[in-house]
Amino acid sequence: MTAILAPFTFGLSFFLLGMYVMRTGFQNLAGKKMADWLGRFTRTPVHSFWVGLLSTMVLQSSSAVTVLTIGLTHAGMISFSQTVGIILGTNVGTTITTELIALRLETFAVPMLLVGVALWLMPRRLTRCIGLVVAGFGLIFLGIDTMQVMAKPLEQSDAFRSLFLESRHSVWIGLITGMVFTALIHSSSATTAITMGLMSHQVLSMETALAIVLGANIGTCFTAIIASIGTNAASRQVAWCHTLFNLVGALAFLPFLSQLAMVSSLLTDSPSMRIAHAQTLFNVVCSLAALPFTRQIAAAVQWLVPDRKRRRW
Structure with missing residues (x-):
């Protein structure tokens, strides 16, 4: 149990800290303009879609953009109808993080962390912000590398093997696992990264891994629902629109996981890249x-x- 929990705890801590540090760097670079973009360039659904996509790419968090959108809607700066395109855009923008994680850049984790810290110590504000982004990426990849240590003892665990065998018969277990775990840690990217690590050691089947990723897409909406508590109707509508869209999309794709796995296998031989490409395909198809x-x-x-x-x- 220690061999599983220790690398998982440290790895997840590094990953979430890296996401926070990287997001802080991006917010300092462009965060102040983000609210202006969301307010000014959301007059049409297409414009809203691109604003949501670009904002999520910058902030590296669909939850952060959704929470920001809820805040703007509550303040009356944008109407609920303007936010639907933003929500669709965030689902596509969040796949950028997954694709970067799938590149398997763990060997650059420590150098990126050191370079990021060195840049952060510089006097210029722009250099310091870039340093935070670089250091954040370094911590993310360090966290992924650390979490992968748990794959072998997890593979030998009788409890996990029985759960794995059950999930082979029912992808619903994978879907619920991804949904609950993401709701607890507030990061679908972390859930996807853990799934990629298990896939690289052939602990999970492709269909089970994709079911977990679809569940993570639903679980990430929990942050938005919490943020909408105590707000006006328009803000609650934003949160539930995000939740219902991801839920319906996941349920619609669930019977076709084998086909989705087959299409992603045609694009690459890497298990991690297959998951990343499958998630990208799912989000792009649903949003468009x-x-x-x-x-x-x-x-x-x-x-x-x-x-x-x-x-x-």
Whole structure:
């Protein structure tokens, strides 16, 4: 148990700290302009989509962009209908992190961390911010490398083997595992990174790994739901739109995991890259399919999560 928990705890801590440090660096570089972008360039669904995608690429967190969107909606700076495109864009933007993780850059973890710290010690603000981004990436890859140590003892664990055998028969277990774990740690990227590590040691089947990733897409919405507590109806609609979209997309793709695995295997031989490409395909297909129907989606969510104050009047 110690051989599993120790590398998992330290690795996950390094990973989440790296995400925070990298996000802090990006926010200092462009965070102040992010709210302006979200407020000014969301007049059409296509513009909203690109704003969501680019914002998520910069902040490296779909949850952070969604929470920011909830805040702007609560403040009345943007309407709920403008946020649907942003939500679709965040789902595509978050795949950039997964693709970077799949590049297997663990050997550069320590050099990147050292370079990042050296840049952070420089006097210029721009250099310090870049240093935070570089150091953050270094911590992320160091965390991934550390978490991979748990793969061998986990593979030999009787409890995990029995769970793995059950998940082979039912992808629902993988879906729920990814959803619950991501909701607890508030990072779908961390869940995907752990899944990639297990896949590289052939501990999981491809279908099970993809089910976990789909579950992580649902679990990441938990942060937005928490952020919407105590806000107005429009803000709650943003949170539930994000949740329902990811839930419906995951359930729609669940019967086709074998086909998704086959398509991703045609693109690369690397198990980690297969997961990254499959997640990218899933998010791109779902977002682009929904983009022409943003008004209908907004109307449906407004019906499901009504504004009670307006109804009284």
